[in-house]
Amino acid sequence: MLAAAGLNMVATGEYAFFNIEIFTGTSANYKPWHNASDSDERNEIAKKAYEAVLTVTARAPSSDQYKNFSSHVKKIAQEEFGYKYEEESVNPYVAGFFEGVLVYAAALNSTLREGGAITDGHHIVANMWNRTFDSNVVPPWFTGNISIDARGDRKADYSLLDMNPVTGIFESVATYYGESESLEFMGNITWPGGRPPRDQPECGFDNSRCSEAQGPWSIVAGMLALLVVAMAVGSVFIYRHYKLEADLASMTWRVSWEDVEVVEKTKHGKCGSKISIGKISVNTCGSVDSLVDSRQVFIRTGRYKIKGLYQEGVTVAIKKIHKDRVDLARPMLIQLKRMKDLQYEHLVRFIGVCVDNKPYCAVFTEYCPKGSLQDLLENEDVKLDSMFKMSLMHDIVKGMAFLHSSELRTHGNLKSSNCVVDSRFVLKLTDFGLHNLRERVYSQEDYVYWKRKLWTAPEILRNANPPEEGTQKADVYSFAIIVHEIIYRMGPFYVKNEGLSAQLIYGS
Structure with missing residues (x-):
């Protein structure tokens, strides 16, 4: 199910963590903080909280083939299942299911040409793994070439979504291409506080990087130490002042x-x-x-x-x-x-x-x-x-x-x-x-x-x-x-x- 889910990274002022969220929309109108049934005040509070959220999701294709595919899916869903899509384009994971059927068909054809049987699952899977399927083999590909590694995992493309602080819409700021293993930035990430977050707390998640002396008591001890030093320095100056006054008053230099x-x-x-x-x-x-x-x-x-x-x-x-x-x-x-x-x-x-x-x-x-x-x-x-x-x-x-x-x-x-x-x-x-x-x-x-x-x-x-x-x-x-x-x-x-x-x- 992870392939059909969006991966969110929540960045706070001290460190970052991830949570998994189902993402059924597209970046064109993706506002997860907005709830039509809530008041504007509560939506603004949610919007402020979502400034610290980064969403990792599958890259949504923008080709004409994908737009044509979305139109056919919407038409079939409306006519045969009575479901009406609100989004401009269908979820890219729907295209993933469709591409999965095409990859299976290409692998089955290869198996049959090699003398295998339709029931030979091992042979069919072997023709899927460690292989790249392009548009010359099984059209139409609207997400680009499909590459599957030796372990059967697809080298998918992912987009990093960050909320635009003005419009409130999550927009793509970076894309990872699985086939070439490259990362491309299309914009700048708006970090809360103006700087990237820590990957973990200063003392670590288990406080292993800090000794007990560096806890809250260390601050108190440090302040007390500074106070003692200040008092000692002040005492020295006061002592020297009064000693000077006493020496001047004693007049040990006076001869009668x-x-x-x-x-x-x-x-x-x-x-x-x-x-x-x-x-x-x-x-x-x-x-x-x-x-x-x-x-x-x-x-x-x-x-x-x-x-x-x-x-x-x-x-x-x-x-x-x-x-x-x-x-x-x-x-x-x-x-x-x-x-x-x-x-x-x-x-x-x-x-x-x-x-x-x-x-x-x-x-x-x-x-x-x-x-x-x-x-x-x-x-x-x-x-x-x-x-x-x-x-x-x-x-x-x-x-x-x-x-x-x-x-x-x-x-x-x-x-x-x-x-x-x-x-x-x-x-x-x-x-x-x-x-x-x-x-x-x-x-x-x-x-x-x-x-x-x-x-x-x-x-x-x-x-x-x-x-x-x-x-x-x-x-x-x-x-x-x-x-x-x-x-x-x-x-x-x-x-x-x-x-x-x-x-x-x-x-x-």
Whole structure:
């Protein structure tokens, strides 16, 4: 009975399936969704549902012979059986029965010519199978040649019907020719949702393609996991925010001047009497300006006793802040915290700042007893071989690289006097950061005003409003000047046999 049935494929949004439906009409007026006894509203609902239906049926011939055959069938059905056909052409399966009789007659004739009997069913069937009957053997063929394979199945032609979304009529969009085993498309399939359906559900019909974790609970678990991750990230940001606020409020960088012991120096640079004001003792020698004579000058130092850590105190370098008042706004507090957190073997460690009333404002840093690189290079009694010079340059490079990758980003005031050497002859960078506190105003009549510009990059000098923190490129320029100093030991911008002052060099 399958030969007399239409094969429907229902395509949904996820997959496609087939069902068998008897098809007694032709594609010219085939509207299986329409029922004359139903309301227009229910027919529209059915029409919407049939948009997902594809019908596979036997191809209806369109030749004149088939039209003539249909007329004779309608006439016989009306005259002899009282049945009236409503369709324009009779069902192609009726023609199939007629062709079956013709094929049987052709096979019987072949059997008789071969000496067989009319009752020899095996012989007759053998003449049907694995054979093609054309119009030259038994006319009239209106469906084309008839081919039967070795198993006795006819190589039939089939049409694929799809509903026209405008007219609602199922029309042929493709034809399969059994004899040539070829497929020809005559139109486009209108897919519901705009795309072809899946051949099976995403997880398969038995859910074998998906594990249990990929079921509905997996969606819930995934959402919970995303929620946990979002909460964790939010907690980290909240924790970092409150930790920053707590660190700013704690002011671990603050040094009280109540713990200071001061030793005043004499005008000639010799140690004077010792003045005790707390727990920092200052002992300085050699105050004569090195720019005036050749004696070495060291920075003022003191003993700072950090409670709970150093009972005997730690030696620190003290640099006075030349400001009447220090504004502890939030940007300044953040800079002080960054300085306190910054620790590296080639950077001078920041101890803290005293922001009490003037004249007790100062910056406290790690003390390096060997003095600055400038002092070392100007001391003729110190001999430097090439290996030691390379070591000094390498230490500067490592300190600069660490600063440039830190939150400070730049040094901004790099020169040989800001490179100090500790007791182990390890070079460290100092006077970086806190540029607002370190700023000091010099008059153009001071030699220091012109001297400090010798390490400054040209683009900074030409800038009317240069950035106070400098730039990384300007730091590299300053490093190149220091390298020149280390190699020749004749100060910056040394020109052989020409004694140029800093003001002349800057002016040129």
